[in-house]
Amino acid sequence: MSTIDRGAVKHVALLSRLALDDAQIASYSGQLEGILSYISKLNELDTKDTPPTSHALSTLKNVFRKDAVKPSLEVEDVLLNAPSREGDFFKVPNVIEGK
Amino acid sequence: MERLHSLTAHELRALMSKKSARPSDILKDVFDRADSVDGRVKAFVRAAKDSARSSAANVKEGRLSGIPVLLKDNICVRGEETTCASKILKGFKPPYDATVTKKLKEAGAVLIGKANMDEFAFGSSCETSCYGATRNPWDLDRIPGGSSGGSAAAVAADETILALGSDTGGSIRQPAALCGVVGLKPTYGRVSRYGLIAFASSLDQIGPITKDVEDAALLLGVISGYDEMDSTSVDIPVPDYSRSLVRDVKGLRIGVPKEYFVKGLDREVELAVKESINVLKALGASIVDISLPHTDYAVSTYYIIGPAEASSNLARFDGVQYGLRSESPEDLIDMYTGTRSEGFGSEAKRRILLGTYCLSAGYYDAYYLKALKVRTKIKEDFDKAFKSCDCVVTPTSPTPAFRIGERTSDPIAMYLSDIYTIPANLAGLPAISVPCGFSSAGLPIGLQIMAKPFDEETIFRAAYTFEQSTAHHKRRPKL
Secondary structure (H helix, E strand, O other), X not given: OOOOOHHHHHHHHHHOOOOOOHHHHHHHHHHHHHHHHHHHXXXXXXXXXXXXXOOOOOOOXXXXXXXXXXXXXXXXXXXXXXXXXXXXXXXXXXXXXXX | OOOHHHOOHHHHHHHHHOOOOOHHHXXXXXXXXXXXXXXXXXXXXXXXXXXXXHHHHOOOOOOOOOOEEEEEOOEOEXXXXXXXXXXXXXXXXXXXXOHHHHHHHHOOOEEEEEEOOOHHHOXXXXXXXXXXXXXXXXEOOEOOOOOOHHXXXXXXXXXXXXXXXXXXOOOOHHHHHHHXXXXXXXXXXXXXXXXXXXXXXXXXXEEEEEOOHHHHHHHHHHHEOOOOOOOOOOOOOOXXXXXXXXXXXXXXXXXXXXXXXXXXXXXHHHHHHHHHHHHHHHOOOEEEEEOOOOHHHHHHHHHHHHHHHHHHHHHHOOOOOOOOOOOOOOOHHHHHHHHHHHHOOHHHHHHHHHHHHHHOOOOOHHHHHHHHHHHHHHHHHHHHHOOOOOEEEEEOOOOOOOEOOOOOOOHHHHHHHHOOOHHHHHHOOOXXXXXXXXXXXXXXXXXXXXXXXXXXXXXXXXXXXXHXXXXXXXXXXXX
């Protein structure tokens, strides 16, 4: 396992769509370093032949439902919380250049 | 009619069936109590007075007719603001009811509002809420535990009769222990998560926080069951949990894991838990020494899996469909970044960064995959232990409630508050916390009982027998 320096925090912040100032980067870098060093305890364990568990219950299998027509939420209900809307759509800033 | 607020749901139901109390009397008394103490406890983030009054005036017939219930602020109620105590969801009014909300309404419950919590359930102290910290009713300078701190504090302070919380690493059991009430995390899959705003989807489970074990059994019976809206809910029948409320532990094999009684465990908590084990033994249970050798790795495993799943779940908060949107962004990416940076608090950002790091290219195998493999080992520990015992008894929290601000600058110290509760989430097991004593400073201590998947009945049997043979659950804070 590795260390997490300020560059790594900046990169992860970009991936997470979070803007951090220099003070936050310094503080998170120190804290994450501490957490990752605590977590590295897991390296003491040999897991070569251990299968991963992504779900605690072995009873669970892929769940399929019938492809049946059912009522869905009303358009007005869905758009009720929209920060910005136009007609029946959520409105966002331009994505394509040449606005 | 006075002091109705101090009664349990089953006591109130008995009163109502004798026509000695009406739902509107109960509701008025509960709101009066909340009005007089919540300025100090700060358990509520929103009281739904009007809708509660109209539902109390015309209650549906059901198992919870006329009983006030407070919901954690991450459980959706149609048309009622639901924010996860986060600025990013301020003003969000869900267009649908969570399945548990629907079931409560169908059972005649009176929903009285929303309880404070750590932001997105990220915390063990209720201090990361955008509304500010909830206080422990036993000592207002101390934390109530978290993340369901508002739910537990409100039950302890008699500001509600019943409450729901959610538990990802101990978020129901630890605040229940620290506030001196009963909190149950059901088996993963027992209760539908539809309409619970997700933190870590392979760990989250909704459960009851109540004044006694009988109420926990009553409330669990109402909210349990398969739901086609949650593909991880399990389609097996819901037992009548009231039948498990027997005062009898004769022949019950209780496992006591040596790894839970180690350095870091407060001396007074250790004494109270050992005394409780003696009580169960005197009542006829047999005590079995067991070993859960990977206990010491549970917190590390959880702090990879939890943040990894959370970073993925919280990607949906981008300012497009609901909640906060940053002002005048330059472009779409700027809108995402601005919204998330303004909307999330510092612990949420910390977990998003940690989770994203553990899932990112080059680190996935070293962290996330490694944690999933250790999760297997932790689960195998329990599988093995349950060959020689029917349930496992441990402390719920290593210490009683700590002071407000004491651990906010030290994430690892905060994370270690959940050292005894995390394993049940990783293994998907049901687990309860019941009051088992008080520290010399008068702070509550909780006893945790874990059982096999879908064996809530054994938990209720052991917890009820213990509770009815002791008086800890009858003590209430002076407010």
